[in-house]
Amino acid sequence: MRYIIIGAGAVGGTIGGRLYESGHEVVLIARGNHLKALRQDGLRLATPQGVQQLAVPAHGGPLEVELRRDDVLVLAVKTQHSEALLTEWAAQPVAGGGTAGELLPVLCAQNGVANERLALRRFRRVYGVCVWMPATHLEPGRVCALGSPLSGMLHLGRYPAGRDGTAERIAADLETARIGAPVSDSVMSWKYAKLLSNLGNALEALSGPIRGDLRTAVWQRARAEGEAVLAAAGIAYRSTAEQQAVRGDLVTAVPVEGEPRPGGSSWQSLARGTGDIEADHLNGEIVLLGRLHGVPTPLNEALQRLANDFARNGRAPGSLPEARLAALLEL
Known part of the structure; x- marks a missing residue:
């Protein structure tokens, strides 16, 4: 699986950085000065274990990424920015035919409970993610993940309910990246x-x-x-x-x-x-x-x-x- 992190701020940067340093394929999506810094110097990820400069590929949007059938979209922006991004990404073609909305899973790694409904209007495969992750993003190119011994806890499951093999595989990847990921049949209760x-x-x-x-x-x-x-x-x-x-x-x-x-x-x-x-x-x-x-x-x-x-x-x-x-x- 390749993880495309849409919104490489405190939460997205931590998830993406931890997955990348654990050997998983990751693409960060950012904008403005943050994107510029990521492209120039990589992601500076500070954790209780130390500081790393990670050369994670970074892009400004879906037109810069050739989507694949093994991609997982992780939406990690604030809810007020979700609708426009979901609309944009859902329409993008996937190699081999079809669109992201038809084929790719999207994880709503966000606060609030409105994102999943917004996503389900555009994506067939939507997963809720309850985020417990003490992290900060105040300067371009820099994210600090303060959680220890795990960087965070991400309860995840199908929306509106249930679990499947995709959720289990994503959870297993997250567990290798110092992120707890219990799979839940009722993720919205979390x-x-x-x-x-x-x-x-x-x-x-x-x-x-x-x-x-x-x-x-x-x-x-x-x-x-x-x-x-x-x-x-x-x-x-x-x-x-x-x-x-x-x-x-x-x-x-x-x-x-x-x-x-x-x-x-x-x-x-x-x-x-x-x-x-x-x-x-x-x-x-x-x-x-x-x-x-x-x-x-x-x-x-x-x-x-x-x-x-x-x-x-x-x-x-x-x-x-x-x-x-x-x-x-x-x-």
């Missing part, structure tokens, strides 16, 4: 559990690390809204105890010298000044489900709105005033 955890992403991006009484109280209320919504919608998700039992001590964020762990994916979006953020598909997913099922979600709605405002206006991560944060508890 992804909905992760969605609840990700409701704190916007809070961290807005106000900094979630510690202390005030931030903890806001986080707990945001999660409580999420749990109430999923209960009303009849959506099953894995418990915190189940998640911890699988991960155990296998994925622990370990400081890497010269590579601080500043914040999660939404924090990093603000730090890089990307102009957008994934809150519409994290807190916004809870808001959407709340509206569909008659459950109020005022705090998640406020976090979604504030995160989008920060992204559009180039606000620095962690710069929400304490008084504004405290006011969220009065909603």
